Amino acid sequence: MVQEIGLDQLIREHPFFEGLDDATLELIAGCAANERFDAGQYVFREGQPADKFYMVRHGSVALEVRAPGRDSIVLQTCDDGDVMGWSWLVPPFRWKWDARATRLSRLVSFDAICLRGKLDADPALGYAMYKRFVRVIAERLANARLQMLDLYGAGKE
Amino acid sequence: MKEMTALKDPMVPAPFRIERVRKELSDTFTIDLVSAERRRAFSFLPGQFNMLYVFGVGEIPISISGDPADPETIVHTTRAVGSVTNAMWKLGAGQTIGVRGPFGTSWPVEKAEGLDVVIVTGGIGLAPLRPAIYQIMSNRAAYGNVCILYGARTPEDILFRKELEKWRGQFDLQVDVTVDYATGRWAGRVGVVTKLIGRGGFDPHQTVALVCGPEIMMRFAVEALAERGVPNERIYVSLERNMKCGIGFCGHCQLGGDFVCKDGPVFGFDKIAHKFAIQEL
Numbered sequence: 130m131v132q133e134i135g136l137d138q139l140i141r142e143h144p145f146f147e148g149l150d151d152a153t154l155e156l157i158a159g160c161a162a163n164e165r166f167d168a169g170q171y172v173f174r175e176g177q178p179a180d181k182f183y184m185v186r187h188g189s190v191a192l193e194v195r196a197p198g199r200d201s202i203v204l205q206t207c208d209d210g211d212v213m214g215w216s217w218l219v220p221p222f223r224w225k226w227d228a229r230a231t232r233l234s235r236l237v238s239f240d241a242i243c244l245r246g247k248l249d250a251d252p253a254l255g256y257a258m259y260k261r262f263v264r265v266i267a268e269r270l271a272n273a274r275l276q277m278l279d280l281y282g283a284g285k286e
Numbered sequence: 287m288k289e290m291t292a293l294k295d296p297m298v299p300a301p302f303r304i305e306r307v308r309k310e311l312s313d314t315f316t317i318d319l320v321s322a323e324r325r326r327a328f329s330f331l332p333g334q335f336n337m338l339y340v341f342g343v344g345e346i347p348i349s350i351s352g353d354p355a356d357p358e359t360i361v362h363t364t365r366a367v368g369s370v371t372n373a374m375w376k377l378g379a380g381q382t383i384g385v386r387g388p389f390g391t392s393w394p395v396e397k398a399e400g401l402d403v404v405i406v407t408g409g410i411g412l413a414p415l416r417p418a419i420y421q422i423m424s425n426r427a428a429y430g431n432v433c434i435l436y437g438a439r440t441p442e443d444i445l446f447r448k449e450l451e452k453w454r455g456q457f458d459l460q461v462d463v464t465v466d467y468a469t470g471r472w473a474g475r476v477g478v479v480t481k482l483i484g485r486g487g488f489d490p491h492q493t494v495a496l497v498c499g500p501e502i503m504m505r506f507a508v509e510a511l512a513e514r515g516v517p518n519e520r521i522y523v524s525l526e527r528n529m530k531c532g533i534g535f536c537g538h539c540q541l542g543g544d545f546v547c548k549d550g551p552v553f554g555f556d557k558i559a560h561k562f563a564i565q566e567l
Contacts, residue, residue, distance in 0.1 A: 193470055200469035201470035203467075203469065203476045204476065208475065231473045272478045272480075275478045276477070278502060281437070
């Protein structure tokens with residue numbers, strides 16, 4: 130028999146949400162939905178309203194930037210277990226990049242409009258969520274800096 | 287531990303004939319050597335290096351990248367980044383170069399038996415680890431999970447790509463590759479190699495980690511391994527310094543109280559962790 134893990138359980142077990150109380154987890158689960166993207170399909174596009182954030186269940190999503198007359202440039206990929214998207218937290222709440230599934234990807238999306246209102250109304254909840262996103266942002270920033278260093282560039286004898 | 291065959295006088299290069307030179311990447315090549323004297327087999331331990339001498343140009347240290355089980359052919363993979371390596375790349379089959387070695391310490395391949403092994407490497411750092419991978423694969427049943435986590439600059443810079451693809455196709459190996467820069471044509475991962483450590487299929491408390499790549503990469507890799515719970519005494523790194531004599535006489539490669547050519551290049555991280563933190567070293 131195939132046993133499917135419900136969104137509620139998935140959220141409870143994900144390290145990103147660790148430490149949140151039951152009521153908050155229930156609230157977050159209430160804003161969550163499963164979404165499926167085929168290879169090549171866009172999860173969101175640059176400039177569109179950032180009204181969601183995502184958790185990658187399975188698959189891989191490339192965050193990329195378009196460049197006229199050339200192939201898009203991939204900044205990073207988000208893979209199994211990664212939390213993706215924080216433009217919903219920062220005005221003007223629009224995506225900075227394109228997000229494209231590089232293979233069949235199953236994501237959990239979270240309705241940010243619903244959450245944003247709740248975070249504004251409840252500073253303790255807002256702080257708890259911001260703390261979690263700051264960690265993701267800091268990790269991405271550190272990784273982006275390492276990528277910028279061009280570590281594998283030519284050395285010397 | 288396997289006996290290694292050191293050359294008679296460590297300061298006198300022995301003549302070796304170039305059997306083949308092949309291009310690996312736009313700036314990287316592999317050179318296969320056989321003893322010109324044909325007197326004895328050459329054996330080495332994974333992680334060791336030789337001093338290769340292009341006559342009339344100069345001598346440089348290069349890690350051995352071939353199979354330790356093959357005593358006939360010595361394989362080295364290097365980047366053409368200076369006068370010696372550029373001259374070496376121009377040599378052809380049948381020409382002779384001088385070899386001193388093997389020198390230095392080795393990866394703890396035998397000590398890792400019974401444990402998981404995670405190999406974290408980037409760029410040309412895969413070359414000194416390839417002999418360890420060969421040896422582990424030849425005795426695969428002696429190890430737990432084996433993960434190879436490899437980072438390259440771009441998809442075009444993935445070293446030993448065919449071999450990585452072959453290893454990835456095996457049921458008993460986890461091979462994860464990521465690149466720092468890519469266009470939308472690349473369907474693989476983009477991001478730093480250290481990110482792969484978090485998702486590697488190994489038990490951190492029962493794992494030996496072998497790390498080789500640019501020193502900045504190694505610093506962050508060690509940090510990520512520690513975050514997963516791998517203790518310092520089971521993390522090994524390979525350092526690169528200005529090695530000249532290969533036997534700890536000249537002091538060019540001195541790292542605090544150690545000589546990288548003699549006490550390294552492979553170090554247990556617990557032995558040098560404090561030196562990693564000293565910026566001047």
